[in-house]
Amino acid sequence: SSELTQDPAVSVALGQTVRITCQGDSLRSYYASWYQQKPGQAPVLVIYGKNNRPSGIPDRFSGSSSGNTASLTITGAQAEDEADYYCNSRDSSGNGVFGTGTKVTVL
Amino acid sequence: QVQLQESGPGLVKPSQTLSLTCTVSGGSISSGSYYWSWIRQPAGKGLEWIGRIYTSGSTNYNPSLKSRVTISVDTSKNQFSLKLSSVTAADTAVYYCAREQSVVVLTLFDYWGQGTLVTVSS
Numbered sequence: 001s002s003e004l005t006q007d008p009a010v011s012v013a014l015g016q017t018v019r020i021t022c023q024g025d026s027l028r029s030y031y032a033s034w035y036q037q038k039p040g041q042a043p044v045l046v047i048y049g050k051n052n053r054p055s056g057i058p059d060r061f062s063g064s065s066s067g068n069t070a071s072l073t074i075t076g077a078q079a080e081d082e083a084d085y086y087c088n089s090r091d092s093s094g095n096g097v098f099g100t101g102t103k104v105t106v107l
Numbered sequence: 108q109v110q111l112q113e114s115g116p117g118l119v120k121p122s123q124t125l126s127l128t129c130t131v132s133g134g135s136i137s138s139g140s141y142y143w144s145w146i147r148q149p150a151g152k153g154l155e156w157i158g159r160i161y162t163s164g165s166t167n168y169n170p171s172l173k174s175r176v177t178i179s180v181d182t183s184k185n186q187f188s189l190k191l192s193s194v195t196a197a198d199t200a201v202y203y204c205a206r207e208q209s210v211v212v213l214t215l216f217d218y219w220g221q222g223t224l225v226t227v228s229s
Contacts, residue, residue: 029212030212030213030214031212031213033213033214033215033216035154035216037154042203042219042220042221042222043154043203043216043219044219045215045216045217048213048215049213049215054217086153086154088154088156088214088215088216089214090209090214093170094167095156095167095168095169095170096144096146096156096159096167096169096207096214097156098146098153098154098155098156099153100153101153101154
């Protein structure tokens with residue numbers, strides 16, 4: 001299957017930790033990259049590869065992977081982290097595929 | 108700093124062809140080992156990868172759209188383009204262009220355009 005499945009929504013108390021998961025067969029062969037999207041804005045890359053952050057992304061964002069599951073963790077969530085998060089990888093044919101998306105609410 | 112900007116009609120009639128262009132600034136589209144990609148997002152829904160073109164001109168397309176999609180590049184204008192034929196209301200979405208890096212087992216989109224809304228309606 002070329003699908004990447006994410007939980008539709010998660011919530012986290014301000015300052016607490018939340019983990020977002022992405023499941024798919026392709027993740028056994030490819031690393032995931034993660035994107036944050038706020039309403040009306042283009043997605044922004046927050047994590048890629050094993051656990052790499054682009055310049056300017058806070059270190060409270062981290063990534064990990066095991067088997068067919070990639071995870072994005074926000075440690076000490078802030079109000080500005082409230083957004084939709086998407087994982088991305090490639091399928092077995094090398095085509096791009098995005099996860100179904102997770103809406104993160106910071107309480 | 109690389110910047111991407113989508114342009115094209117915001118309204119397309121059903122059965123016609125959607126045409127968008129992405130202009131790249133802050134770097135040459137033909138330098139480096141990058142893919143140039145199109146991604147779309149219907150209102151309230153998730154991201155859908157449409158396809159990509161490499162600097163050599165080789166392309167890959169989403170199998171679900173492959174029969175209707177053409178992506179091309181014009182290096183002299185530092186632009187790449189999307190054509191989607193036989194559109195229906197289901198093709199109404201915000202369309203993004205993005206720069207894609209791909210290294211063996213990793214792919215990522217590091218620069219995105221702001222997105223442009225295309226509505227399919229008569």
